[in-house]
Amino acid sequence: MANVKLSIIYYSSTGTNYQMALWAKEKAEQSGAEVRLRKAKELAPEFAIEQNPAWKKHYDETQHVEEASSDDILWADALLFSAPSRFGTMPSQLKQFLDIQGGLWANGKTVNKVVSAMTSAQNPHGGQEATLLSLYTSMMHWGTIIVTPGYTDPVLFGAGGNPYGTSVTVDQNGNMQEDVEDAVKHQVARVLEVASKTLES
Numbered sequence: 001m002a003n004v005k006l007s008i009i010y011y012s013s014t015g016t017n018y019q020m021a022l023w024a025k026e027k028a029e030q031s032g033a034e035v036r037l038r039k040a041k042e043l044a045p046e047f048a049i050e051q052n053p054a055w056k057k058h059y060d061e062t063q064h065v066e067e068a069s070s071d072d073i074l075w076a077d078a079l080l081f082s083a084p085s086r087f088g089t090m091p092s093q094l095k096q097f098l099d100i101q102g103g104l105w106a107n108g109k110t111v112n113k114v115v116s117a118m119t120s121a122q123n124p125h126g127g128q129e130a131t132l133l134s135l136y137t138s139m140m141h142w143g144t145i146i147v148t149p150g151y152t153d154p155v156l157f158g159a160g161g162n163p164y165g166t167s168v169t170v171d172q173n174g175n176m177q178e179d180v181e182d183a184v185k186h187q188v189a190r191v192l193e194v195a196s197k198t199l200e201s
């Protein structure tokens, strides 16, 4: 997958989606892609972060991660998003990032990017598919090429079998309930495969 430029753009309060983004980065780099790992800017007020020790810890520990910018979209052939469910939709932090890309969109700069997404929620039926759909809805408006895992590999069944994108259930202590590392890696490999085909054509 040499030559594919991949931006992994995530939001995470307590580390789950950051971990998924790191697995994706590891696999993409092993595959020869050029990778940018970027976080959506935190928008929550300090008091909200401070009242949740796990959130505060993750916030402090990821200060070194660069914030996503328009250039990360412009530069990339492929985009992989990862963000937790917030009442069945994407978090406002990621939505805000999308909402400030009107200039790119208006100039056709989002068209034909290969896009895929991952998520997490506290409950298996707590909105995992709906959260991915909320993101994919915006991606349709962007004219992107949405690439989902479907059921293209047996690892998906062990990871909960979500064909929309890898998703994981996280308990109240932040522990992932399914082993999704291989599913994340399969998803990113598939994104790179499709992106490299679009570059050849």
Ligand SMILES: Cc1cc2nc3c(=O)[nH]c(=O)nc-3n(C[C@H](O)[C@H](O)[C@H](O)COP(=O)(O)O)c2cc1C
Binding pocket: 011, 012, 013, 014, 015, 016, 017, 018, 083, 084, 085, 086, 087, 088, 119, 120, 121, 122, 123, 124, 125, 126, 127, 170
């Ligand atoms: C405001 C808010 C709304 C949430 N809504 C849901 C929900 O509707 N269903 C669900 O299962 N989990 C819900 N969660 C749990 C989060 O999805 C969970 O904390 C997250 O997936 C952990 O990911 P992270 O470690 O990357 O932050 C919600 C959490 C917050 C803070």
